[in-house]
Amino acid sequence: MNWERILMEVIIASIVTGIFGVIVAILSNIFIDLRGYKKIDSKIGTLDNATLSGQHKDIKEVLSEKAGSILGKVENINAISTRNEERYKNLNVDQQKIRDNVLSLVNNWETLLRNNRELKLENERLKDIIKQQNKELKRSADREKGRER
DSSP states (O other), X not given: OOHHHHHHHHHHHHHHHHHHHHHHHHHHHHHHHHXXXXXXXXXXXXOXXXXXXXXXXXXXXXXXXXXXXXXXXXXXXXXXXXXXXXXXXXXXXHHHHHHHHHHHHHHHHHHHHHHHHHHHHHHHHHHHHHXXXXXXXXXXXXXXXXXXX
16 A cells, blocks of 8 residues: 555645635535525616616705705795785784784694693593502402402
8 A cells, every 4th residue: 555645645635625625615605606696686676777876866866855945945945934924014003012922822732732642642641541540459459369269
C-alpha cells in the first residue's frame, strides 16, 4: 500500500467535494435571491416609468397639483376671513358685543358637549368596573357559602 497515493486521493476528493459544496451553496443562494426579488417585484407592481428620475417627475407633478388645490382653498378661507373682519368692523359697539357674546356662548356650548361626551364614556367605564367587582364579590360570597356547608 502506498500511503502517499491514498493521502493524495483523499485530499483531491476533499477539495473536489469542497468546491462542489461551494458551487451548490452559491447556486442555491442565487436561486433563493431570485425568488425573493420576484416576490418583492410582484408586490411592488409595474411602473409606467421605470427610471427613478421619471418617478420623481411624476411625484413632483402630483405634488404641484395638490399644492395648487390646497393653495386655492387657503386663499378662499383667507377671503372669507377678510370679509368677516370687514363686516365686524362695520358693526356698532353693541352689535360687536352681542357677536362676541354669541361666539363665547357657542364656544362654551361646544366645550360642554365635549365634556359631557367624556363624562359619559367615563361613566360607562366605571359601570363596567362596578359590574366586574360585583361579580367578583358574588363569586367570593358563593365560595364562602360553599365552605360553610
